[in-house]
Amino acid sequence: MSRELVNLRCKTPVQRRSKSASTESASHLPTTADAAGRTSNDALPPQSQSAKRLADAARRIELLVGYTRNDAAPFAAMNPRIARAKRFGPPGRILERAAAAAMTRLVFSAPARRLARTWQGYGGRSATFRVDWSPSRLGARHCIELPLLFDSAAWEDAPMLGGRPIDNRLAEAVRRN
Numbered sequence: 001m002s003r004e005l006v007n008l009r010c011k012t013p014v015q016r017r018s019k020s021a022s023t024e025s026a027s028h029l030p031t032t033a034d035a036a037g038r039t040s041n042d043a044l045p046p047q048s049q050s051a052k053r054l055a056d057a058a059r060r061i062e063l064l065v066g067y068t069r070n071d072a073a074p075f076a077a078m079n080p081r082i083a084r085a086k087r088f089g090p091p092g093r094i095l096e097r098a099a100a101a102a103m104t105r106l107v108f109s110a111p112a113r114r115l116a117r118t119w120q121g122y123g124g125r126s127a128t129f130r131v132d133w134s135p136s137r138l139g140a141r142h143c144i145e146l147p148l149l150f151d152s153a154a155w156e157d158a159p160m161l162g163g164r165p166i167d168n169r170l171a172e173a174v175r176r177n
Contacts (some may be wrong), residue, residue, distance in 0.1 A: 051122070054122045055122045055123055057122075057124070058119050058120075058122035058123050058124025059123050059124065061124065062124070062125045062126065063115070063116065063119045063124060063125070063126040063127075064126070064127055064128075064129065065112040065113075065115050065116050065126065065127070065128050065129075066112065066128065066129045066130070066131065066145055067104070067108040067109045067112045067128070067129075067130055067131075068104075068108070068130065068131045068132075068140040068141060068142060068143075068144050068145060069104070069130060069131065069132045069139065069140040070100060070101075070104060070134075070139040070140050070141050071103075071104045071107070071108035071109070071140075071141065071142045072100050072101075072103035072104040072107055072108060072142070073100040073104075073138075073139055073141050073142075074141050074142055074160075075100075075103060075142070076096055076099045076100035076103055077096065077100075079099070082095065082096050082099055108142075109130065112128050113128055116128045131144055131145040131148065133148070133167070133170060134162075135161055135162065135164035135165060135166065135167060136161060136162025136163070136164045137162065138160065138161075138162045141160050142160070143158070143160055144160050144161075146158075147161070147166045147171060148166075148170060148171045148174040148175075149174060149175065152166045152168055152171045
């Protein structure tokens with residue numbers, strides 16, 4: 001399975017570049033200098049300038065951060081320990097749901113809310129949203145919001161939909177609001 005995932009990741013032109021091409025392409029990054037005068041092609045500003053730049057960006061950009069009710073469910077299901085536990089029937093499934101919920105909080109929902117609060121702390125406007133909708137028994141898993149936010153037709157065969165249709169009226173309402 002990991003070989004399949006690697007192949008999927010390598011389909012974009014940027015990821016197909018050789019290491020030397022990636023290194024050469026770094027010349028477009030801004031050059032920064034630290035206090036000692038050392039320079040680097042780092043896309044991030046020096047830490048001493050971070051707060052100022054974040055405050056500047058926050059004043060100009062509104063931020064909308066989303067997550068789903070069961071964001072981490074597919075990742076918990078792929079965990080080998082969880083897979084072994086599921087062999088024990090209902091107790092294993094309970095463990096899988098508990099692990100997915102904890103992982104969703106730790107990796108998706110808490111950081112999303114923290115990012116929105118941090119953005120507001122820098123003077124910006126932000127909001128969070130949680131998607132609970134799902135057309136199938138798979139639940140509101142990672143990326144389930146994408147067919148609601150973007151062209152629904154492009155997502156018709158997405159595995160997260162479990163082979164079920166997208167609620168187009170809901171998608172249109174989400175995009176209008």
